[in-house]
Amino acid sequence: MKYRVIILLFIVLNTLSCRQMRELNTLSKCQFRMKSVTEVQLANVMLENKESLQQLNIMQIASLTQAFINGNLPFMFTVNVEVKNPNATVAALNKIEWIALVDEFEVAHGTITQRVEIQPNATEILPIKISTELLSILGNVAKDKAFGFGFKLDEGEGKQTRVSLKIKPSVMIGNRNISSPAFFTITKEFTIQQ
Numbered sequence: 001m002k003y004r005v006i007i008l009l010f011i012v013l014n015t016l017s018c019r020q021m022r023e024l025n026t027l028s029k030c031q032f033r034m035k036s037v038t039e040v041q042l043a044n045v046m047l048e049n050k051e052s053l054q055q056l057n058i059m060q061i062a063s064l065t066q067a068f069i070n071g072n073l074p075f076m077f078t079v080n081v082e083v084k085n086p087n088a089t090v091a092a093l094n095k096i097e098w099i100a101l102v103d104e105f106e107v108a109h110g111t112i113t114q115r116v117e118i119q120p121n122a123t124e125i126l127p128i129k130i131s132t133e134l135l136s137i138l139g140n141v142a143k144d145k146a147f148g149f150g151f152k153l154d155e156g157e158g159k160q161t162r163v164s165l166k167i168k169p170s171v172m173i174g175n176r177n178i179s180s181p182a183f184f185t186i187t188k189e190f191t192i193q194q
Contacts, residue, residue: 029085029086029087029091030083030084030085030087030091030118031083031084031086032081032082032083032084032167032184032186033081033082033084033186033187033188034079034080034081034082034163034164034165034186034187034188035080035081035082035125036079036080037077037078037080037163038077038078038080039076039077039078039129040076040077041074041075041077042064042067042073042074042075042134042147042149042150043063043064043067043068043072043073043074044063044074045060045063045064047150047151050151051151052148052151053147064147068135068147071135072133072135073133073134073146074131074133074134075107075131075132075133075134075149075150076130076131076132077130077150077163078127078128078129078130079100079128079130079163079165079186080125080126080127080128081125081126081127081128081165081167081186082123082124082125082126083116083118083123083124083125083126084118084122084123085118085119085120085121085122086121087120087121088120088121089120090117090118090119090120091118092115092116092117092118092171093115093116093169093170093171094113094115094171094172094177095111095112095113095169095170095177095179096111096112096126096168096169096170097109097110097111097167097168097170097179097183098110098111098112098128098165098166098167098168099165099166099167099183100128100130100132100163100164100165101163101164101166102149102162102163103149103162105137105138106137107130107132107134107137108130108131108132110130112126112128128165134146134149134150164185164186164187165185165186166183166184166185166186167183167184167186168180168182168184
């Protein structure tokens with residue numbers, strides 16, 4: 001009876017490991033792209049679909065100006081990453097390390113530790129919420145430049161976006177976390193993980 005339990009346990013662990021190896025192999029063939037940038041806020045003022053200060057009301061401009069004077073300009077947005085699985089098997093990832101850049105300035109970095117499965121021949125949207133304090137990144141800049149940083153983050157299809165995202169996905173194999181060998185950059189075009 002004891003040997004049967006050991007053999008059964010070995011079979012279960014071996015099957016689990018094979019499944020995780022398939023998920024890792026499938027993940028390496030998935031394609032990533034930045035679908036959209038949404039929920040753009042600067043000092044709690046919504047900037048989504050706004051191109052300049054002229055499109056804000058007097059209260060919003062006053063709120064931004066007060067935040068700038070106080071030296072605290074919180075900047076938040078969501079990057080929606082589309083993961084496309086063109087394979088016949090499920091792809092999975094357990095962790096994503098990310099670095100967000102706007103106009104080549106690194107604005108934030110972080111890690112998502114939620115497991116995500118991408119079904120065969122399907123796509124999954126991964127929202128990455130980014131939050132930072134803008135003045136600590138930009139240093140001593142003019143008010144107009146600081147305010148302009150949040151406008152036009154998503155410029156629509158066919159136009160160059162000012163946002164880029166570097167990611168490094170990982171998957172668990174047994175008790176080990178296996179990561180992509182390096183960060184790769186997500187753009188509006190599908191990028192195959194290297």
